Amino acid sequence: MTNRTSLYQHHLDAGAKMVDFSGWEMPINYGSQIEEHTQVRTAAGVFDVSHMTVVDVSGVDAEAYLQRLLANDVARLDEIGRALYSGMLNDDGGVIDDLIVYRMSFGYRLVVNCATRVKDLRWMALQTTGYAVSVEERPGLGILAIHGPESIERVCQILNDCGREGESEAAAIRALGNFRGVELGDWFVARTGYTGEKGLEVILPAEQAPQLWEALLTGGVKPIGLGARDTLRLEAGMNLYGHDMDETVSPLSANMGFSIAWEPSKRDFVGRAALIAQRAELEAGRLPILTGIVLEERGVLREGQTLTCRDADGIEIGQGVVTSGTFSPTLKHSIALARVPTYTASCDVDLRSKATPVRMVKPNFVRFGKKVFE
Amino acid sequence: MSTIPDNCKFATSHEWVRIDEDGIATVGISDHAQDALGDIVFVDLPEVGATIHAKDEVAVVESVKAASDVYSPVSGEIVEINEELLDAPETVNSVPYDGGWFFKIRLEDAAELDELLDAEAYAEHCEGE
Incomplete structure (x- = not known):
């Protein structure tokens, strides 16, 4: 059975190309994924992520x-x-x-x-x-994510059009720090994004999502499909579940070490004992790591491509794999996340049967519209 | 979506070919193909002077979504390539039957054209996919 969000008709009206996304009919783009991507990097766009x-x-x-x-x-x-x-x-x-x-x-x-x-x-x-x-x-809730340098102001400007307490709610939203949210009646508004830009998530009763959507579009915010959501998150170096990690992958092999709270040591969370063993493996160089890679010549890195990896002495130490890859619309070349052996210092990617050197970088490519790696 | 031009012939693999003059044909990919690929970010073209056979892989299109081979609908010698696509691959998305052409080829055997689809048959082929 296919699920639809409360904005299904609005997506069609905006010219969306709809695709099946884990049983949900969702917009992949509304014409051009690259234009939508650039819209979020330079102005403001809205994503319907009510399927979450x-x-x-x-x-x-x-x-x-x-x-x-x-x-x-x-x-x-x-x-x-x-x-x-x-x-x-x-x-x-x-x-x-x-x-x-x-x-x-x-x-x-x-x-x-x-x-x-x-x-x-x-x-x-x-x-x-x-x-x-x-x-x-809470299946009755919808989520709109509004992202881009102008996003927060745009939301604040249209609150009155949604029948909200415009002035006081705008003040509360403007005061939000990163990774902070505020309950505003039946809305919850938070600054937790997936694009590397400023932005808001608005979690609200699904039946209210169309009114907010319409007000945002009238206010100049553009609809953005899940295609651009993927290129934006990858430019920001953020993982996508099922691609960059899954149940067979340690969080230590997926750049998620920062999200493991080892202290207090007596907190017995699920997986802790296994993680302690994995940490020893990592320190011994036996656990692969997730790195950023860039290809500055023509061609596009894609999920599943194989990498040949070498250590600092140029000795081949094994194979790696691209877990997420794309063309970066901001940088105009390809970027990817790849899982490689611990001591990898350089690697080649098998690009359509041709060994092509790629550069390893910190897995964070674009923040606030700008290139961030060396 | 634009209409399918009736002065072109089509391969089932979604390339179009149009006879210009003197046995020279222009080849590109169809509107249906560019729409399915999404935003095109790189196009790799064959070399001028290369001799190719019908159904050979002669070019590669990379879009935000996938890499995809382009096959020549006909045999012959490549006489010109559309170098503008190297810097402006998005032209294939905006005008696939016009400025988005890929290469020109001197036909070896005009009879090969008879094996290709006309506009009406190609429209049916796309419907059926």
Whole structure:
């Protein structure tokens, strides 16, 4: 069965090319993916990401439950509205999903991937044993992500058109720091993005999404498809679940080390024991790492391409694989994330049966519209 | 989507060929093909002077979505390539039957054209995909 968001007709009206995305009919682009990409880097665009799964966690043990469930520590969320990125791991330390968790007045809100919805909910339910906690999916909520250098101002300007308390809500939104959110009646507005630009996520009752969408488009914000969402996140060096990591991959092999809260050492989160062993493997050079690579000549790096990797002495030490690759519309050449042996110092990619040298860089290519790697 | 020009013949692999004059034909990819590929970011063209056979891989189109081979619908010698596409590959998206042409070829055997689809048959072929 195919699911549709409350904006389905609005997508068609905007000229969207619709594709199946994990059982949802979603817009891949509205004409040109590259123009949409540039729109977000230079002005403001809106994404319908209502297919993503919202899960609310409440109850007296909500904090303790999430401290067990997640590799990052929700105790770091010392104020209502703060947000955290985390992996949700299995006992082997593999990544079941990556997610954002917000601290809310009622407890916590998680936003997880749509492609992993069923297994995520099953896993979360399984882990509730022994905790006084309620884990509730919120299918009635929609999410609009508005991103780009002009995005926050554009949203603030159209609040009155959506029947909101324009002035006070705009002040609250403008005051938000990065990875902070605020509950505004039945809306939750947060600055947690997936593009490398300033931006807002608005989580709201799905039936209100069309009014916000229309007001944004009238206010000059352009609709952006999931195609540009992918090139924007890759330029920002951000992972995509199912591509850059999955249940067979350690978060330490997926640049997710920053999201593992090792301290306090007595916090026994799912996967901790396996991660400790993986950390020793990494230090011994036996765990592959995720790196950024760039191809500055003609050609496009694509997921699945093989890399031949060499150490600092030029000795071949094994193969790597491109986990996400694309043409970067901002840089005008190809960029990718690739998993390679630990001590890789240089590599060639098999580009249509031709060994082509690529450059290894930190996996962060574009921030705020500008190139960020050396 | 623009209409399919009836002065072209088409391969089932979505290339078009148009006879200009004196046995010289121009080849490109169809509007249907460019639409399916999405934004085109690189085009690799054959070399002038190369002799090719019908159905040979002669060019490569890289879009935001995928790399895709372009096959020559006819046999002959490449006499000219559209170098503008090297700097402005998006021309293939905007005007596939006009400024977005790929190469010109001196036909070896005009009878090969009879094996290709006319506009109407090509439209049906696209419908059926």
